[in-house]
Every structure is written in C-alpha cells, then in structure tokens.
Amino acid sequence: MKKIYLTTPIYYVNDLPHIGHAYTSVICDSIARYYKLHGLGVNFTTGTDEHGLKVEQAARKNKKSPKDFVDDVSLNFLELTKKLQLSNNDFIRTTEKRHHLAASHFWKNLEQNDHIYLDKYSGWYSVKDEAYYQEKELIKNKNGDFVTIDGGAVDWVEEESYFFKLSKWQEKLLNYYEKNKNFVYPESRFNEVKSFVRSGLKDLSISRTSFSWGIKVPDTNHVMYVWVDALVNYLTSLGYPDFEKQKEYWQNSYHIIGKDILKFHAVYWPALLLANNINLPKQIIAHGWWTNEGKKISKSMGNTIDPNEMIDKYGLDQFRYFLIREIPLGNDGDFSKEAFLNRINSDLSNNLGNLIQRVMKFIYKNYDNRLPSKIDSTLDGYNLIKDGYELLPLIDRKIEHFEISKCLEEIFIYIDKLNKFVDTNEPWKVFKVEKEKAGNGLSILIETFRIVGILLQPFIPIFSTNLLDLLNVDKNEREFKFLNIENLLKKDHIFNKPEALFPRYEK
Numbered sequence: 001m002k003k004i005y006l007t008t009p010i011y012y013v014n015d016l017p018h019i020g021h022a023y024t025s026v027i028c029d030s031i032a033r034y035y036k037l038h039g040l041g042v043n044f045t046t047g048t049d050e051h052g053l054k055v056e057q058a059a060r061k062n063k064k065s066p067k068d069f070v071d072d073v074s075l076n077f078l079e080l081t082k083k084l085q086l087s088n089n090d091f092i093r094t095t096e097k098r099h100h101l102a103a104s105h106f107w108k109n110l111e112q113n114d115h116i117y118l119d120k121y122s123g124w125y126s127v128k129d130e131a132y133y134q135e136k137e138l139i140k141n142k143n144g145d146f147v148t149i150d151g152g153a154v155d156w157v158e159e160e161s162y163f164f165k166l167s168k169w170q171e172k173l174l175n176y177y178e179k180n181k182n183f184v185y186p187e188s189r190f191n192e193v194k195s196f197v198r199s200g201l202k203d204l205s206i207s208r209t210s211f212s213w214g215i216k217v218p219d220t221n222h223v224m225y226v227w228v229d230a231l232v233n234y235l236t237s238l239g240y241p242d243f244e245k246q247k248e249y250w251q252n253s254y255h256i257i258g259k260d261i262l263k264f265h266a267v268y269w270p271a272l273l274l275a276n277n278i279n280l281p282k283q284i285i286a287h288g289w290w291t292n293e294g295k296k297i298s299k300s301m302g303n304t305i306d307p308n309e310m311i312d313k314y315g316l317d318q319f320r321y322f323l324i325r326e327i328p329l330g331n332d333g334d335f336s337k338e339a340f341l342n343r344i345n346s347d348l349s350n351n352l353g354n355l356i357q358r359v360m361k362f363i364y365k366n367y368d369n370r371l372p373s374k375i376d377s378t379l380d381g382y383n384l385i386k387d388g389y390e391l392l393p394l395i396d397r398k399i400e401h402f403e404i405s406k407c408l409e410e411i412f413i414y415i416d417k418l419n420k421f422v423d424t425n426e427p428w429k430v431f432k433v434e435k436e437k438a439g440n441g442l443s444i445l446i447e448t449f450r451i452v453g454i455l456l457q458p459f460i461p462i463f464s465t466n467l468l469d470l471l472n473v474d475k476n477e478r479e480f481k482f483l484n485i486e487n488l489l490k491k492d493h494i495f496n497k498p499e500a501l502f503p504r505y506e507k
C-alpha cells in the first residue's frame, strides 16, 4: 500500500487558536481524507509547539508556571482538532517525553558529526517570531528603533550560544533545489527561498542561556533554540530515532505551512536533516495569509476570528467549505462576513442543498422513496453520469498540484450542470404525463448525487455522509474506487427519508 505523510505546523501555545490555524489544518485534513479515499496509508499529524521565550513570557503574564500554562492552552488546540473533525492520527506536544528524546538524539547526532560549535551570539531577536534577524532584514520605525518589516519589536541579544554550521550548506541546498524543482510550492515562494539562500547563509544560533523554558542541551546550561526543537516534531511523530518502520511515510512526506514560516522549513530544516543524513521531505507547501475585512488579524487589533464561534453559528461544513473554496492555495485571502454568507448561501444552500432536497422529496412522495428506473447508457442524460466519473481523474491532477480550491470549483461546475438538467427536463411536469420518463431523469440524477456525495467527502464530510446516508449507499462502498458504473444503485433501491441538508443564512 502506498503511504503518505502529511503535517501541519505545530502551533504556539502563547494564545488561543484562530482562523489561520484552522485554515492550515482543514487543508491538510482534506488532502489526508482525499488520499485515504484512494486507499492510501495516510499518516496525518498536528500538534502544539510549547517551548521558547514567547510561551514562557505568556505564562508569566498569565501568572502560571510554563507547564500549567501550556497544558491549558494546548487543550484548546486539541479541542479545535475535534471541532474541525480532523482525521489526524497523532497530536504531538513538544513537552512530551517522546519528543524530548527525539530532539536530544537529533542534537547529539549533529554534535557527533561536528556540525555544532560553541561561540557567542550578538544580534537581533524577535520574540514574536522566535527568529534571529540580520540588520539588513530590519527597518526603522518612527521612533528610530529597528523593527521587522511587519513592525514587530526586536531585542538585542548577547549570550553564549551553540551554533549550527549552516553556512557550509549553502551550495548543497542550492544544488538540491536545482535538482528538486517541486521542493517548494508555489514556485514564486520557492524563488524567494532560493534568493534568500543565494544572498548568503550565516551560521545559526541554536541554543539560549538567558531563559530556561526549553529542551535542555545535553550536559550544559543551554536550552535548544525553539525552532530546532519544533522542527524535529515531524520525526518524533514517526517514532524517531527508531523510525525505520515508518520510513515509507517519511519518504513521501509533505509539510503544509503558512508562508510566514517558509524559511524555517525550506532552509534550516533541510540543512539540519542533511547534516544528520536524513532524507528531505518530499515537498513544502506554503499557503497564503488571511486578513479580516481587509485588516491584518491580530490580538492587539481585537479582530481575531474564533473558529469555534464560526462553527457553532454556521456549521462545520460551511466553515470548511469557505476556507478551502474561497482562495487558491498559495494566494492571500480576505475573510469578510459578506463573502462568507454569499459563498455558503449560493453554493451550499441554493445550488447543492436545494437541488438534492427537491429531487429526493419528489421521489419520496411519488415513487415510494425508491430508485424509479434501471440506470444504463440508454437513458437520456446518461452523459451527465459519464461526466461525473470523469471528474475524479481531473480532481486527482488538481490535488497533486495542491489546487484544492479548483477541485471544489470543478465539482460545483458539475452541480450547475445538474441544476440545468433539472431546469430543462422539469421532471415534476413530465411526471404528470409520462411517469416513466420522469423516473428515468430522476434516476440519472440519483447517480450524479452518489458521485457528488463521494467526491465531496474530503472537503465537507458531514454533508457528504448525510447525503450518502440519505441515498442509503453502503458504508463500505464510499471510497473513490466505487465511482463507476459497476456500483450503480439498483432499480427499487430504497432511500432514507429526506431531510434539509443546508439551511440558508440571512445577512
């Protein structure tokens, strides 16, 4: 069985989860569900990044010990995975013992292979980004202070530190990028990575002594730089250092992240892995950034969007659908209430929900809730079914290129065609004069609904399950391999009682 490993970033526990975290997780989940429906072995992990100065400071602000604080906040992220109905099979916390062991082992290997040396770091550090900056990467604010390009504060740091010999990997990384043209998606972001590396890599400070909330560097008073600790989580989840049995997953691994943390994943992480003789992940996928009604989302602006509230108010499928449909992966996107309501009302309530409800109610009333006709290629409109089967290879290609919004676009173009079929064939009118002919058209539609229900499972799982339940499709016959003529529902197949699938929301 072919295997695939999909990861979200592990999220910082300095604050509550928001729409941005939900976005990455939903993308990853949809891809994971997609490949599961193709029969692949899927390993999908998410979790929380619990060390570092940012988290230590947040704990202090909340008057809690770091451990108590991270235990509390991590729970919010764990609960969100449930609320989003993620299909992850692991939730990793960097304060877990298995992760301490993995990170320490990873460090010792670097040390043994002479990739680390002790020196003194003096330079700028952003606690918000948990990142070091060179002066050339900073700008001055109106008070004349150095800040990051998005205005974040930086502190001058001088302390003893272990360094990773990152500089010596510059050429090797560029060669790797040259040979692996799809290593980073999308291409425009890959170009940014390449030019960052070309502009020169400095050795990386990978330990701190001025605070203690982190994984101890073996036999020293240092703690590991939180990014080294955090990146190793992707290996911890596979059982590293003893991950031979899981190697097939690693060989086909995809890190799905936001564009903000691309440098860590596409430069530092590959260099660290190469230094430890571990293969690189197959691909790094960097998605774009959400704003709220045109404004940057931040706690200080008080405009964060709570995914829990959205789900409680509008429903999980509606929230998931909007996130993945609204913007092509890789582009930035704006969340606005109007766009959200328009999208869910027009696509889900009108085009999809209404269509299915009208047809199913009619069959319930007039055909004893059974499939009216034998479906075969002699029926008028059979082409619609063929088009439906042909959607799968089309969507396969889109998913391979992470065009997940396009997948939904294609499925909804198809749903438009189904609506047109209903409008032109008017089965309710035909029924009055030719019951059998009307039944034929309705039976064609039923098969297209089975197709739509199966195809939409990765993206809007609750709706799809309800639809397939309504059609009374066997629970063991919902994988993609059942999308063909051999698995058509038989004449007189009995459906379940139709119920409303999507409500409409007022603006």
Ligand code: ME8
Binding pocket: 008, 009, 010, 011, 012, 013, 019, 020, 021, 023, 024, 049, 230, 231, 233, 256, 257, 258, 259, 260, 261, 288, 289, 290, 291, 297
């Ligand atoms: O960076 N739009 O954690 P983090 C889109 N712990 N995505 C967003 C977003 C927005 N406005 N805001 C957040 C970290 N995200 C590290 C990662 S991995 C080894 C360590 C998403 O809590 C997006 O995926 O700051 C981004 O990369 C991630 O949350 C950052 O989460």
